[in-house]
Amino acid sequence: MSAPGWRQRRRSSLAWAALAGALAVALLALALSTPPAQSAEAQCDATTRVTGLATALTLNREGYRRIDVSATGKAGISRRDGTSFVFPITRGQVNKDQLCGRIVHADSAGLAFTEGGKRLVFNGFVIDPDQRVLYADVEGRSEGEDRYDVPFMRLHIQPGDVLRGPGVLALNEVNVTLTAAAAHALNQKFDPNLFEAGMPMGKTYVMVHTEL
Numbered sequence: 001m002s003a004p005g006w007r008q009r010r011r012s013s014l015a016w017a018a019l020a021g022a023l024a025v026a027l028l029a030l031a032l033s034t035p036p037a038q039s040a041e042a043q044c045d046a047t048t049r050v051t052g053l054a055t056a057l058t059l060n061r062e063g064y065r066r067i068d069v070s071a072t073g074k075a076g077i078s079r080r081d082g083t084s085f086v087f088p089i090t091r092g093q094v095n096k097d098q099l100c101g102r103i104v105h106a107d108s109a110g111l112a113f114t115e116g117g118k119r120l121v122f123n124g125f126v127i128d129p130d131q132r133v134l135y136a137d138v139e140g141r142s143e144g145e146d147r148y149d150v151p152f153m154r155l156h157i158q159p160g161d162v163l164r165g166p167g168v169l170a171l172n173e174v175n176v177t178l179t180a181a182a183a184h185a186l187n188q189k190f191d192p193n194l195f196e197a198g199m200p201m202g203k204t205y206v207m208v209h210t211e212l
Contacts, residue, residue: 044100044130048212050092055105055127057176058084060202064194067115072123073108085111087125089208096169096210099162100130103208110136113186120189122152122182127206132157134176134204138185145188151179153201171206 059069061083071077071085078084087109094101103126110123122136126149136152138145153176163170178186180197187195 044095044098047093047095047101048210050089050094050101050103051209051211053089053207053209055087055089055103055125055207056084056205057087057111058202058204060200063199067113067190067194070112070114072110072112072121074106075109075111083202089206092126092208094129094169094208094210096164098130099157101128103127103129103206113190115190118189120186122150125152127155129155129157129171133179136182140189141185142188145185146181150181150185152182153177153204154179155204167210167212169206169208169210171204174204174206176201176204 056078059082061069069082074088076086078086088106090104090106092102092104094103105125105127107124110121110125112119112121114120119140121139123139124137126135127133128135132155133151134153134155135149137148138150139147141147155171156175156177157171158174161172161174163172178195178197178199178201183195183197183199187193
C-alpha cells in the first residue's frame with residue numbers, strides 16, 4: 001500500500017474511533033438525564049458554541065451504482081467500497097433543547113459524484129437541525145444554476161434519534177433522503193432519470209461537541 005493511502009486510511013480509522021467514543025459518552029449522558037420536550041414553534045435562542053467532532057454518512061448506493069462517489073478535502077473514507085464517510089465539524093451554534101442552530105463542517109470536506117469526464121461535488125456542509133436539512137455548496141454546475149447553500153439531504157430525525165448531555169449533542173442513525181434540488185443538480189449532470197426527490201440515501205450519525 002502506498003504511503004498516502006496508508007495515511008488516509010489511518011486518518012479515517014482515527015476519525016471513526018473518535019466518533020464511536022463520543023457516541024458512548026452521549027449514551028451515558030442520556031442515561032443520566034431526560035431530554036426536555038421539543039417545541040416546534042419556539043425560536044432558536046440561547047445557543048451554545050459548537051467546538052467540533054464529526055458527521056458520519058453511510059450511503060445506500062442502490063439505483064446509482066454506476067456513479068462513483070468519493071471523498072473530497074478533509075473528508076475520510078471508512079470502507080473500501082466507498083459507502084461510508086466522515087466529515088469534520090469545525091464550528092457552529094446550537095440550542096440542544098430546541099434542536100436548532102447551525103452545525104458547520106470543514107469547507108473542503110464533501111462528496112464527489114463522477115462518471116467518465118463528468119463530475120459534481122457537494123461540499124461545505126451545514127446542518128440545520130431545525131429544518132432537518134443538510135445544505136451544501138455545489139461545484140461543477142452550469143452558469144446560472146444555484147451553487148451555494150443548496151439543500152442536499154433531508155434528515156428524518158425521530159425523537160429517539162436525539163441524544164443530549166453536558167457538552168454533547170448526537171443524532172444517532174438518522175435516515176437521510178435526497179432533496180429535489182440535489183436530485184435536479186445530479187440529473188442535469190449525469191442522467192435525467194437517475195435521481196429523484198426523496199430517494200433514500202442512507203443513514204447519518206452526527207456527533208457534536210459543545211461548550212455547555
